[in-house]
Amino acid sequence: MTGTTAELDARIRAEVDRTREEVTETRRVIHRRPELSLQERGTADLVAQRSADLGFTVRTGVGGTGVLADLDSGKPGPTLMLRADMDALPISERGGGRVVTSGVDGVMHACGHDGHVAMALGAASALVALRDSWSGRVRLCFQPAEETASGAMPMIDDGAAEGVDRVLGIHLWAPLETGRVAVKAGVIFGSADSFSITIQGRGGHGGMPHTSIDPVVVTAQVILAIQTIISRETSPFSPAVITIGRVTAGTAFNVIADSAELLGTTRAIEAGERERLLKRVAEIATAVASGYGAEANFWRGSGCPPVVSDTETADLVRRAAAATVGEDRVDIAVPITVGDDIACFLERAPGCYFLVGAGHPERGPVPPHHSAYFDIDEAALPVGVETLVRASLDVLG
Ligand SMILES: [Zn+2]
Ligand SMILES: [Zn+2]
Incomplete structure (x- = not known):
């Protein structure tokens, strides 16, 4: 009482x-x-x-x-x-x-x-x-x-x-x-942060992808790669989440876009994990994009601990x-x-x-x-x- x-x-x-x-x-x-x-x-x-x-x-x-x-x-x-x-x-x-x-x-x-x-x-x-x-x-x-x-x-x-x-x-x-x-x-409640990533490729004809750098394919690789931050780098005893909530790219079925944009969020229960997740998302996106000749730009949005x-x-x-x-x-x-x-x-x-x-x-x-x-x-x-x-x-x- x-x-x-x-x-x-x-x-x-x-x-x-x-x-x-x-x-x-x-x-x-x-x-x-x-x-x-x-x-x-x-x-x-x-x-x-x-x-x-x-x-x-x-x-x-x-x-x-x-x-x-x-x-x-x-x-x-x-x-x-x-x-x-x-x-x-x-x-x-x-x-x-x-x-x-x-x-x-x-x-x-x-x-x-x-x-x-x-x-x-x-x-x-x-x-x-x-x-x-x-x-x-x-x-x-x-x-x-x-x-x-x-x-x-x-x-x-x-x-x-x-x-x-x-x-x-x-x-x-x-x-x-x-x-x-x-x-x-x-x-x-965990931390909650938002981020955006722009993948800059080089647009062109959908029938001749070898003359372009396709940002959609790079985006697909980035989305899968950053999930390994949770599955391979984060302790299973430390709950954390990375979600890509929005992907925007392209205008038509036969056009390779110039760029693509991803919006996402990270969540962590441990305060120390918050910064690490954001840092690794930026690093992996940049490295994957550069591996395909594209460029990734990472922005951190609003968030809280x-x-x-x-x-x-x-x-x-x-x-x-x-x-x-x-x-x-x-x-x-x-x-x-x-x-x-x-x-x-x-x-x-x-x-x-x-x-x-x-x-x-x-x-x-x-x-x-x-x-x-x-x-x-x-x-x-x-x-x-x-x-x-x-x-x-x-x-x-
Ligand atoms: Zn609420
Ligand atoms: Zn709410």
Whole structure:
């Protein structure tokens, strides 16, 4: 248990009950009008208004469309950041029969960030009501552009992490059943980086390839060769991924293109592996291309380090989760090779990023995050709010 008194325990539950409907409604409002990374203006306006109504001091336009909202208890104590990401994905929602669907064609909250924002506002509302039970400061951090791993650093450059002593964040997790929470000290999400490679060949006639340098054939070799970084150079005990997600080349069946472009991503659970993977992708692409008389140019895009929770904060989140859902419904999370740029905040202050189950097992297989059929179970929202409130009170108690 969290060490809360029976009276405080009852007040926490009452506050979670009080905010339940509003949290659900907020999630639906945000779900209906999803916004892509760095375009979260409507969502930013909504969170700024709601935070101000709760008595928070609000700063908008932080590192772009980010919003910071601070509340001081008036009593000395640490500063706790509650971070929620706001962006949606370029996906057309499918699935029908939902309680709520996207009202914007081609844009969808397919990762649960609508719920993250709603839970942070719900926890903020509860913490305002429980203000006599904590000291220090609460900072709400509504972050843009998590999906492109380019939202946290501009906010940090704009001062978002200054004075922050502890960070808490939730990812709703559809593969995990609603009513379960998964926590892990150490790495929970891997690093995530993006890169592009241009293969410059020499175009010509499709019927006379010997007079050209075919960048498509070189690209095929590069794609296969870089997979050996995982299969031949990386320990099987150190999970890592290289994916080429997009290949672009050519204009017609009988034309050899001048150049080809590859876009890809690397993921690693160990921090040290992150740089090695990117370095080796560049080296192998360059060497393979030059072996065929072509030239490879490598660009590194946005990225973030692995998401690491410290032991002390993970322990207190585990206690908060156990008080919320029961000891037997708190799991030890398995590291996952997705990324999240909350990692950049967690590099600057200790904290914990944890998973709140949001899958509907009764409806059969749960569509994965980033799928057009993705959906969360809204019953997960109060679980997230309560765990966040209990963990916050533990940090600020
Ligand atoms: Zn996502
Ligand atoms: Zn996400």
